[in-house]
Amino acid sequence: MMPHRRSIARAFCATLALGAFAAPACAQDTWPNRLVRVVVPYAPGGSADTLGRLISRHLSETFKQSFVVENRGGAGGVIGSQMVARAEPDGYTLVVSGIGSHVVAPLTNASSFDPIKDFTHIALLGGPPTVLAVNVAQPIKDVPGFIKHVKSLPEGLSWASPGQGTHGALIGEAFRQVTHLNLVHISYKGAGPAVADVAANQVPAAFITLSTAAGNIKSGKLRPLAVTSAQRIVDFPDIPTFKELGYPQLTGTTWFSLSGPAGMPADLVQKLNVAVRKALQSPEGQAELRAQNMETFDWDAPTFNDFVKKEIAHWSPYIKQSQATK
Structure with missing residues (x-):
């Protein structure tokens, strides 16, 4: 409702308030009535x-x-x-x-x-929280192992996210900054294509929502290394949080x-x-x-x-x- 219309409505109700029909007429203004x-x-x-x-x-x-x-x-x-x-x-x-x-x-x-x-x-x-996950064919078992592996690669390591502006991209970039690793971001147009390529080992790692990665984690195609939730996830109790691994600044959800x-x-x-x-x-x-x-x-x-x-x-x-x- 535009401002002048709201003014007219208020004036109308104020006028009706002088008569016996004020309450029923103005009661229709109660939210939500459409x-x-x-x-x-x-x-x-x-x-x-x-x-x-x-x-x-x-x-x-x-x-x-x-x-x-x-x-x-x-x-x-x-x-x-x-x-x-x-x-x-x-x-x-x-x-x-x-x-x-x-x-x-x-x-x-x-x-x-x-x-x-x-x-x-x-x-x-x-x-959902974001999870750092790698393809199971990668020689990486945990976050310290991830860091050691990336440092051994002169060309660095590629990682996928659902796209610029997503929580996955944000966490991945923050992780790169705090670890000073040579990580190369590959931005996808959505979480589905990103996790599919990591599951197929086209890209070795991803920062992706746990809800998107869950199926491939359960089927054994992805290995989760850490999650951004404040506490461990009930359905995934073996995935450590970034906080407990010494990265409290990476705590958060999408x-x-x-x-x-x-x-x-x-x-x-x-x-x-x-x-x-x-x-x-x-x-x-x-x-x-x-x-x-x-x-x-x-x-x-x-x-x-x-x-x-x-x-x-x-x-x-x-x-x-x-x-x-x-």
């Missing part, structure tokens, strides 16, 4: 799309109104996110935000949008979240935050997240907003250094 768009700024099939559809289904059931996913991919999540940033902050246009679109993209393309000023961040949805345009009413943000957390912490929600090797945290909106700011501050030096060396 379809809510949930923009996923990526193509269908990925983690963002999975989480967007999961939470949209739960919100539809909670509010008895349709929450419909709309995929608007392109430019690493920038195109769909920009569309939402320009929408009315009335709660009818939301976006599945995340580390790629709201941390990496704005730092690599400052003209895209301001990830703090241009959005209302509502709730963390969750996401997190996704629910956001809206800047200026959304505080009571609406609170209502959505509570509903999202209830859905994700339910037995059904937890089962769906675990099936995707995803983790989440039960945070209120202020805590989540602080997290977004900390993520930007934490990853900014690595992204800027990466840009400087290109």
Whole structure:
């Protein structure tokens, strides 16, 4: 609803308030009284799309109104996110935000949008950690062995990621910077093709989401060396975390979240935050997240907003250094 229309609506309700029909006439203004768009700024099939559809289904059931996913991919999540940033902050246009679109993209393309000023961040949805995995034919058993092997190669070692702006690319670049290894990044257009080439030993290693690599790990085609989660994953207890191996700065997930345009009413943000957390912490929600090797945290909106700011501050030096060396 455009500003002048909202003014007309308020004036209309104020006029009706003088009469007996005020309550029924203005009650229709209660959110949500029509379809809510949930923009996923990526193509269908990925983690963002999975989480967007999961939470949209739960919100539809909670509010008895349709929450419909709309995929608007392109430019690493920038195109769909920009569309939402320009929408009315009335709660009818939301976006599945995340580390790629709201941390990496704005730092690599400052003209895209301001990830703090241009959005209302509502709730963390969750996401999978990233795993460093190698083809089982490689003579590498663990992270110390990986480092030793790379140092023995004059030409360095190639590694795959799902593409620029992804958590895999970010973790791989940060690992290269902290270890000073000669690692050559091969950027793919998606996690599927990247993990397929590593499983076929076309590329020796990858920094990839655990949810994408899980099948090839279980089938014995990939050997996981370390994962970026804060604790070991229940279904993969033998994979050490980067933190326990001495790399705490590589802790994190490919997190996704629910956001809206800047200026959304505080009571609406609170209502959505509570509903999202209830859905994700339910037995059904937890089962769906675990099936995707995803983790989440039960945070209120202020805590989540602080997290977004900390993520930007934490990853900014690595992204800027990466840009400087290109």
